Amino acid sequence: MSKTLVVVVPDADVLAATVASRLVAKIVDAQADRGTASVVLTGGRIAAKVLGTVKDLPAAAAIDWSHVDLWWGDERFLPAGDADRNETQARAALLDALPLDPARVHAMPADSGQGVAAAAAAYAAELGDPLPPFDVLMLGVGEDGHVASLFPDHPVLNETSTTTASVEDSPKPPPNRVTLTMPTIQTADEVWLIAAGPDKTVSVGAALGGDRSKPAAHATGVSRTYWLLDRAAAADVKK
Numbered sequence: 001m002s003k004t005l006v007v008v009v010p011d012a013d014v015l016a017a018t019v020a021s022r023l024v025a026k027i028v029d030a031q032a033d034r035g036t037a038s039v040v041l042t043g044g045r046i047a048a049k050v051l052g053t054v055k056d057l058p059a060a061a062a063i064d065w066s067h068v069d070l071w072w073g074d075e076r077f078l079p080a081g082d083a084d085r086n087e088t089q090a091r092a093a094l095l096d097a098l099p100l101d102p103a104r105v106h107a108m109p110a111d112s113g114q115g116v117a118a119a120a121a122a123y124a125a126e127l128g129d130p131l132p133p134f135d136v137l138m139l140g141v142g143e144d145g146h147v148a149s150l151f152p153d154h155p156v157l158n159e160t161s162t163t164t165a166s167v168e169d170s171p172k173p174p175p176n177r178v179t180l181t182m183p184t185i186q187t188a189d190e191v192w193l194i195a196a197g198p199d200k201t202v203s204v205g206a207a208l209g210g211d212r213s214k215p216a217a218h219a220t221g222v223s224r225t226y227w228l229l230d231r232a233a234a235a236d237v238k239k
């Protein structure tokens with residue numbers, strides 16, 4: 001049965017260091033077990049900080065980066081290289097410095113005129129059936145409790161028939177996005193919800209308190225669900 005654990009650390013810098021260390025250990029363990037590791041990246045401010053911290057960790061040298069598959073939980077549907085794409089930010093923070101196998105870096109499609117629905121369908125094809133075995137799937141948590149590009153009260157939150165979905169009216173810019181659906185997120189062995197700062201206090205407190213209107217409340221891993229928080233984000237979490 002899946003277990004939920006809440007880890008609270010003093011501030012965003014310590015949180016980034018904590019998540020980065022855990023991520024390196026998780027990848028090393030997965031590679032020791034089966035030779036490869038599969039990680040789903042998230043976007044947002046704390047995600048970039050985590051990846052930047054991984055770059056400076058001596059223990060990251062224990063990873064065979066050529067045998068790591070990288071996926072994304074969601075993407076802002078913008079042209080390739082746009083500074084607001086989650087992919088662009090991850091590459092700048094870490095990926096460009098790593099000896100990755102390009103065939104294992106599964107970025108979500110960029111906007112090249114194909115349309116966001118076609119981009120979501122293309123990513124579903126890339127994921128395949130069955131889905132890859134995600135060792136860890138990281139999620140930032142929005143001020144409104146969104147995860148990936150699954151927003152409160154948005155119909156895509158209830159999508160269960162596909163592994164990915166397009167969003168064309170995101171309440172947070174940009175309006176067009178591609179996202180994993182909630183059932184896809186829930187296939188990951190571990191889901192890590194990561195949040196820092198006072199603007200996350202209310203949504204984190206509500207989601208962890210069981211408010212199912214917050215998409216974050218639905219994001220669970222098969223073995224473990226970790227909430228990795230700084231003190232400000234955890235201020236409304238009941239003991």
Ligand SMILES: O=C1O[C@H](COP(=O)(O)O)[C@@H](O)[C@H](O)[C@H]1O
Pocket residue numbers: 042043044045046047074075076086139140141142143147148149172
């Ligand atoms: O737009 C997005 O926002 C969330 C949260 O971002 P943050 O900067 O408030 O931490 C992020 O997790 C998601 O991947 C991204 O597309």
